[in-house]
Amino acid sequence: MISTQNENIKSSIQSPQPLIRMKGVKKSFGSNHVLRGMNVELYPRENVVILGKSGSGKSVLIKCLVGLVEIDEGIVEVLGKSIPDMQQEELDAIRTEVGFLFQGSALYDSMTVRENLQFPLRRHAERMKGQDENTLIIEALKNVGLEYAIDLMPAELSGGMKRRIALARTLILQPKIILYDEPTSGLDPITANEIIQLILKIQREFDTAALIITHDMDCARVISNRMIILQDGINYAEGTYEELSHIQDPKVKAFFKEVQSR
Template structure:
């Protein structure tokens, strides 16, 4: 069983300060802050509707925040022009819910897609070799010529992860990486995320309801509640908390798929 690796560099890759976002009268984020450190797995736990997806969308400006400051690798995200934002986004890989692969394309073609959009990330390495390496890192080299319809749910998620890794991002954003998978397959994905953290040194921001995922993968956990970073610490720090809003997450953790 792998455990999350600790790094010693403390210059944040992502720094969010006092982020606010409302939709009409619905104040979703009310001054949320976080720092993601190099090589760290940071888990954000929040109840359904607490604003986790809004937070991740603000981070990469799929949604415009109302206020606060967001820095990714030192760059103020809200002040970047389109071209600079696109460049910065190649440093940030996303594994979103559903892991949408193109159904009409083989695994190889799905992985070729980001390389064609960002040829500069190949750094002179042949496309086929990058595709092969990315698939090997998720244990799916043999699936290169299959279509998504021929893959299981867990395999699809691995391919989506390989497609993210192929651009060699420094940061990966995972939105509910284990949702919809059976416990054994979910655990395989969690172990793969840990392996990638250890081998590639990538930092990850992981949004999840899955307490088992949080327990295994997190160097640190932030609880998003009332639009702020309500509580923060290691999984075991928070598991000992007496605060009722924190306890609510831990009350049924004997079941690995507590929601």
């Protein structure tokens, strides 16, 4: 692995206890070895971007973090707890601390926007801390600038609006970590930029840490504190955008050239 990390940046962002720790993670689907020993650490208030080509296993990687995909080998710890060793109840509890923004937004299409936000709240009433449900929903929608869409159905929303509502649904349980799966894919540049700014705003206001999966270099450049290039199932290179963009390694150079040319 090529590591270019500047120690000053590292110490200013990182604390000794990572929120997420993946070590030597391997995952295969039949003869397709997707992850071959992946290592990732995410620290509080940090934005780590994982870059990789389509089909490189980026989505599998973040699904391993919430137990949606079972790993074959390695360590996956979230908030100090081992995900593969958890019972269902423990896993459900830890999942409330981890928000997940899906690539296609994954709004429940038989429910209104209000009901989409109500759904996680009602299931985890203990996290409302005595606050009024309606106030929390409106607050979450205000954070993404869509309070007027409260009674609309997902089918009535544009792609960018759906992504923002999904983000509001993710935020409503006030997670410590947010996982973004291709947050800007399929969006026009203006809407993509709005989503990027929203992600930064959320991090500032809620002090969350984020792991962002993308192949959008502009998104990666603006959002990331640190970037990991996922290639051949391992974290091939790691560092800040500036550092990685100046690496002379032919694979990294080729990767940057290919992604930027899109």
